Amino acid sequence: MIKKLPKSKIEFELTVAWADWGKYLDQAAEEVSKEIKIPGFRPGKAPRNIVEQKVGKGIILNAAAEKAVQKAYTDFVTKEKLEVIGQPEIVIEKLEENKDFIFKAQVAVMPEVKLADKYKKAIKKVNAEQKEKKAEVNNDEIELEMEKLANSRVKLVTARRAAKTNDSVEIDFTVLAGGVPIEGGTSKNHPLIIGRGVFIPGFEDNIIGMQEGEEKEFELNFPADYHKKDLAGKLALFKVKMNLVQERQVPELNDEFAKSLGTFEDLAALKKNIQEGMTEEWLAKIKEQKRNDFIEKIIENSEIELPEILARGEIHQMMHEFEQNLAPMGMSLDQYLEKLKKDKKELEKDWEPMAEKRVKSALLLKEIAKLEEIAADSIEIEAEMNKTMQYYKNVKNLEKNIDMERLYNHVKGMLENEKVFEFLEKL
Secondary structure: OEEEEOOOEEEEEEEEOHHHHOOHHHHHHHHHHHHOOOOOOOOOOOOHHHHHHHHOHHHHHHHHHHHHHHHHHHHHHHHHOOOEEEEEEEEEEEOOOOOOEEEEEEEEEOOOEEEOOOHHHHHHHHHHHHHOOOOOOOHHHHHHHHHHHHHHOOEEEEOOOOOOOOOEEEEEEEEEEOOEEEEEEEEEEEEEEOOOOOOOOOHHHHHOOOOOOOEEEEEEEOOOOOOOOOOOOOEEEEEEEEEEEEEEEOOOOOHHHHHHOOOOOOHHHHHHHHHHHHHHHHHHHHHHHHHHHHHHHHHHOEEEOOOHHHHHHHHHHHHHHHHHHHHHHOOOHHHHHHHHOOOHHHHHHHHHHHHHHHHHHHHHHHHHHHHOOOOOOHHHHHHHHHHHHHHOOOOOOHHHHOOHHHHHHHHHHHHHHHHHHHHHHOO
């Protein structure tokens, strides 16, 4: 009999007749004898009674029981069509020679997903609310984006004059508190755009008017709410040398500037392109928000007892993804945790709610696909797999190293999730 336990675990007791499990004793003795030296016998060739005298009967019984458990457990799971997750916890109830062997097994199974019919009503409400939102990009936003574009094409021209606001400069500086240089308070040829307010208040005011080669000393108080508590409110001496002053020449927003970008006839065409891009970005954000709202509503209208092993597995996946995202920034996970002043276990604890939500989302989308008979056919899946393979076509021995079955299942799940979202968007 299968007994249901909390958090999608089950327990069952199995009895293996002596006639079935006793045969494993000789196999167990043979394997044990391969690992030890018994005078007069080659490894693995000593009789069971001799091996038992050497290591004790209990060792042989336990080794035989392990084999019996593996066979009986696998047969039962297959017969009952159980979707087990992870390894079972085994408790031996009775283990004696010439008697039936009894053990209990506890194992997590795929959770039962109960989705309330009213979830569709909640989804329809989300769709109705989202329809009221219109993709409106106002002229000020477009102008600001065009200014950013112009600033990205700025030309730097060395100026033989005193530095002023909006200039790009390079400086050497040293900061001393109590006559001692502070940690991280020294830099050479440090780039700075005057007026951006990167340094503490008053610093940039003091370097305005300095010319190339000029040196200057001045005192400033760190702000009372400065992030480094040991410096907050303290007076510090700043030693600065101006190495380079460059005027930032921002191109004028006109037809010539638009043409210089290579694909636009005039400024109007550039502006239209920016407006279309911003509108597309806005619509993508709305779509993403709507799908997040779908997930929230579906979870609200469902019941799932989530196995701990699934949540832990998702946290592990999230950690792997996070490490991959840190790598291009030249930062390791340990460095990030040190900066955050947390350890890995604390970070995993913080991620538990998100991990549970991600697992529930996947299970619920799969359940909706099942209920609505939504599926991706093999042609679609193979076409998407080919796109992925094409993307990595220059990777040596790709097909030998990639897990094709795993890729197939990943693509299948991705396509079916997209179809489910499309189904929800039409409700």
